Amino acid sequence: SRPARGSSGEMAAPMSRGSRDPEPGAAPYGNFPNYSRFHPPEGRVSLLPQGLLRSLFPAATRPLLGLDVGCNSGELSVALYQHLLGLQDSNSSLEPPKELQLLCCDIDPELIQRAQQSSPFPASISFASLDIMDSVAREQLLSSYLQRFGRSRFDIGFCMSVTMWIHLNHGDRGLLEFLTLLGSLCTFLLVEPQPWRCYRAAARRLRRLGRHDFEHFRQLRINGDMAESVTSILTQQCAMELVCCFGSTSWDRSLLLFKSTSAHPEPSE
Structure with missing residues (x-):
């Protein structure tokens, strides 16, 4: 759903930004045009406690700042925002109090345009086209x-079904770089790693289309239990600790919450 030449859900080599491949299975960066139809946002947000932000940041400066990497066309970003702020049952179209500001990025500019056009909270949720693995562009936007x-x-950072696309497009080294980056950027990090069977399925889809995008696939040494691998990398190499697992989605992906061991939320004044 999301990566990038990295990040926003997609990218390794620059893709033709002007024209989208008409074949829906050809999404080498996870930039599926209708992702939320087959993995609905409710399948993730329902696993998260509604009071999560206040329990994690009882005295932190407001607004809290969130980063959603690989946001696709924004449906999950908006659902996370509404759920975490308790807005999902409200019919009000008014902007909520400045509790959370969310920056959402994806490598696919067409998906970002859709997200911008449909966002119900434009003052609180910002969408930007970004290849998270492009260090120059990343530094400019995030800084x-x-x-x-x-x-x-x-x-807090959100990395929802992105790790596989980074891994397939950038190899083991790229995955390590990506997770290290997120660990350095975020006090808390919510990660939904794709299991290894999804790697095989993604490579198979592109092979059927005569594509050879995932040049790293057969050389990946980090494989097998990817939730365990991502946890090991973040806890052993990125100065983070596993806070909890919120369970698994109906499509068998774990939601893992990590906390930086080297940073603390800024206290309110």
């Missing part, structure tokens, strides 16, 4: 966003 709030890092 300018954080500086707007006088902050040096995000309070």
Whole structure:
């Protein structure tokens, strides 16, 4: 659903930005145009406690800053925002109090345009096209966003079904780089790693289409239980600790919450 030449859900080699491949299975960066139809946002957000933000950040400066990497066309980003702020049962179209500001990025500019056009909370949720593995573009976007709030890092990051696309497009080294980046950027990090069977299915789909995008696939040494591998990388190499697992979605993906061991939420003044 989301990666990037990394990040936003997709990308390894620059793709033709002007024209989308008409074959829906040809989404080498996870940039499926109708992702939320087969993995509905409710399948994830229903696993998260509604009071999660207040329990994680009881005295932190507001607004909290969130980063959603690989947001696709924004449906899950909006659902997370509504769920975490308790807005999902409200019919009000008014912008909520400035509790959370969310920056959502994806490598696919067409999906980002859709997200921007349909967002019900444009003052609180920002969508931007970004290849998270492009260090220059990443630094420019993320630094300018954080500086707007006088902050040096995000309070919470969301990495929902992105790790596989980074891994397939950038190899083991790229996955390590990506997770290290998120660990350095976020005080808390919610990760939904794809299991190894999804890697095989993604490679199979592209092979059927005569594509050879995943050049790293057969050389990956990090394989098998990917939830365990991602946990090991974040806890052993990225100065994070596993806080809890919120369970698994109906399509068998774990929701794992990590906390940085080197950063603490900024206290309110």
